[in-house]
Amino acid sequence: MRLSGIGVSITLLAGLAFGGAQSNFDADQNTWTLSNGWIRASFQLTPEGYFLTQQISDLQSGDQWAASPNRPTSPVCLQTDSDLFDAQTQFILVAQHAESVSLGGIRQFITLQDVKGRAQITVVFDLFNNHPVLRYSLRYKNLTPGTTHITWINMVPWSFDDLGKRYTAFRINQWSVVAKPQDFEPLQTLLDTSGAGVEVYSGADGQQCGWLALRDSDQRGLFTGWEFDGRTKTTVRQDSGKGYVQFSSTVLELNHPVETLSEFQGPNTFIGLFHGDWDEAGYRTQRFVESVLAKPAPDSKTFPYVSWDSWGYQDKIDEQILRRNADVAANLGVQLFVVDLGWARSIGDWHADPAKFPNGLGALSDYVHSLGMKFGLHFALAEADPSSPVLRDNPDWSATEDSNYFGAASLCLSNKPAQDWLIQEGIRMIDEYHVDWIVQDGQNMVKQCTKTTHTHDPADSNYANAVQGINAVVSAIQQARPNVLWENCEDGGSMMTFNMVKSYVTSITNDASGALPSRQAVYGATYPFPPRYAERYMLDSDGLTPYATHSYRFGGPWVLMTKVADLQADQVAFLKDQVQNYKNQRTDISAGKVFHILAPGANATDAIQSYNETTDTAVAVVTRAASSGSTYLLKPKGLQAQNRYTVWFEISPVVYSQTGAQLMANGFRVMLPQPFSSEVVHIEAQQ
């Protein structure tokens, strides 16, 4: 403990010595240099009028990412119907200033006007203390006499000198509604040197998480994420002939109208530096996300929650069934009690079904509160049954694309009248049923809609239904009822973006799909996302064994879909014990670095570990699916080499005492006596 204390003070001193985040403008050279002691980024408005990226450096490792002389690169990269603004556009400087923002950060504004007087573009850079990450966005102002349309924007407009090296790209699949074995699979690809790109299709209903990492064989790495929930295409490619690597990320089917003297604000994105492996890329991303972007967790000591969800009964729920489950759930230590799909008169008619809730849903909510639990409700806000009053009264509010969610039609959320109605319904539902938590559900939260009768541009569906659709609706309800927490779900985690983390405190990963797929989802999702965004639903069909409960130990909220009212006394005692074990580690895992040791597979043993620097504690979950190995040699990672640790197990009575160096080099045996067995390993620093 003493050694780790010294480590903390050294870090603090380094931060002070560098004076926190700062931005320096050199008016003679028209250069801007942003730095925080971890990262330094420099940009110039050249004497010819081109606004260019010069270099991004890692001040801790010495790694440098310099612009390629063969490929000038600019943060400005967008196109209107007729004009392209990029590294070849000449600008004059209109204004620039820096201001401080929260978390010891600095925000630099650089306002440029193109020499032909068509547009004013403001580049905004954010840099925060203690994160090797530059956040960035563009604002476009239309100076032409007519309406223009933004038809293309490059959100990740970075090209760098490739230094003659080879590069590997890394991306993670997201959930798809038709369950596939590759859900949340990590994909690693050596870049072709002749320019063929590695592609990431992200956003609602996309194929991958909205994140991409790249590194060379010397551990020099970059990662990037984009804060947009609609569909995007991102690529990274290398042209070794011309000596550069190049990122690009576009909002698909963009056609956003901008009236004269009006502005378009592009999505924020970030680029970060790491030196090491993909676990390090993930950790740097996650710490930045937790500090800067993510909706704060309600309470780091009691979150991620253990919750109960009624989906084990599908929609066959009523007040009596739920009361019986609430009694047992409270006894188990469940903190949040969620009533899933089936409580309302129909999808889109967000009033409790009087046949199921003769005393009203508010009475059940009050009962749940009286047991000391929070009350959560399912809300498929972008869907409505064709027979629901809202669609009977307003048949034109449907979107042109229909997701067919349990027979419902889809609503176009960027159509203002529908949006206003939905916001009022959300607020009423929260007030009437005393709701603490909303499970946002449905399918594809960014609907496609080309209707000419709606308030959005018919050709701008993807952007409009993201920013002016789902984002606007959720944000308005959250502003009106700020104490209600939201969970992201679209039949599963199929909107795994860095915009999503700003509105939701967690996200489901795989939908209720069993122990092994849940471990696979956590394994992949915890590269880009903090562990609390890897939520899991446990099913009755998983059984009640250590293998089942351990499969849900690692990650965000642990949701029991178990019919707990039907459990025997010994099963309740077992589950209560497991719930307490989960609670004992959740804060360590939430703030720790995730080490992906061995990926799950149907005939494999898998291992995932967390190391928390502050408490000098590690937790590893080791699980044997149908594999033949009865032991597994676990070599933990990230420990302090010279510190001495106690290693103990939740099942095996064996205890070890060794230094971090010994444990990491030699490992130790984890006993997995038969197929579908498991172990949870605790590694704790000795005083």
Ligand SMILES: [Zn+2]
């Ligand atoms: Zn529409």
